[in-house]
Amino acid sequence: MSINSALDSARTDVVPAEVDSYARKAVVASGLGYAMDGFDLLILSFILVPVSAGLHLTQPEAGSLITWTLIGAVIGGLTVGALSDRYGRVRVLSWTILLFAGFTGLCAFAQGYWDLLTYRTIAGIGLGGEFGIGMALAAEAWPARKRARATSYVALGWQAGVLTAALITPVLIPYIGWRGMFLVGVLPAILAFAVRYYLGEPALFVEASKKKRINPYSVLFANRESTRATIGIGIMTSAQNFGYYGIMIWLPAYLSTKMGFSVTRSALWISATVAGGAVGMWVFGQLADRIGRKPLFIAFQGGAAIMAFVYPQITDPNALLVAGAVSGIFLSGMIGGYGALIAETYPTQGRSTAQNVLFNFGRGVGGFGPLVVGVLATQYSLTTALSFLVVIWVVDIIATAFLIKEHKGESLA
16 A cells, blocks of 8 residues: 555545534534624724714724724734644633633723724734634545535535624614624624534544644645745735725725715615625636535636626616625625635644635735825725726736645645
């Protein structure tokens, strides 16, 4: 028997051939954590105006609350993934949830800009661990032939959180105010913690933890192929997050200023975009397990580029509703594939680190999306600023085509 055959046989012992109850629980737990992430960030975008009024913040100070939340997520992503690779997926996820919940709750009692900024940054550190650890957990629990589906289901948690925030914030904020909304933001964290309390570590991780420890960060540049993949995936996650935050954070303002929509009506149009994103994630996972990850990424990147140009040109509200849903399919659908792509590129002893570092590096770059769009909107127009995102997607397509290798159906190392 060859070495590769022996390794594949060993992996089969710890990764089920079919989806079992543990695999389902792992996806639910990971998806809930990611829902917490999306729920929190969209609530923040909706309540920036009342927060600014209540604490007398300038517009740059208000915008920096989002930027520093994302910077906190980058800090968490750079550190928490390595802790997960050493101490366990479920254990460290529980730590990050408690950190997030505690400091999100403190935001409700903020008295000024600096203490609120501190709470948001530390809460962001908790958020930073959610994507990578959850994706690693799901990927390690599901069989190879359905791995992209598993990570797409985790990504759907984000859309569920965003959609819930978009629907309930306009209803609740007149009654409980922005401070009450921060307290509401703690609820998904409590639910996610309760679910994970009863979940054990994946068998693949348990087996890998018996081996000699390595520096988990070393997997990113272990050899030429890893370095090439790290650069490529870093560009992909940066472009996707830049485009996502550049559009979603400014979309309420765009719908309000150009279309004259109220907050409630804007929420409906944003919900269509979010719902489209959910469809895109599900479709991505289903197709990626059948035809591969790389061709799907290129197709979705091309669709995002086209819609970034088309969307700002539309003036009819009904057409805008449809275009928003289509934009969401391409814009968010790609998130469903990152978990599988990264999991298959790096070994178990550094998988969570790679997931968190690469996605949160992209999220850190993406955090400047609202700032860049805001500057361009001031100098030119919000329509021109949103159209600029076409350039970002073209760069993304080139990086994917030349730097990414296909790993569909491969066993995890």
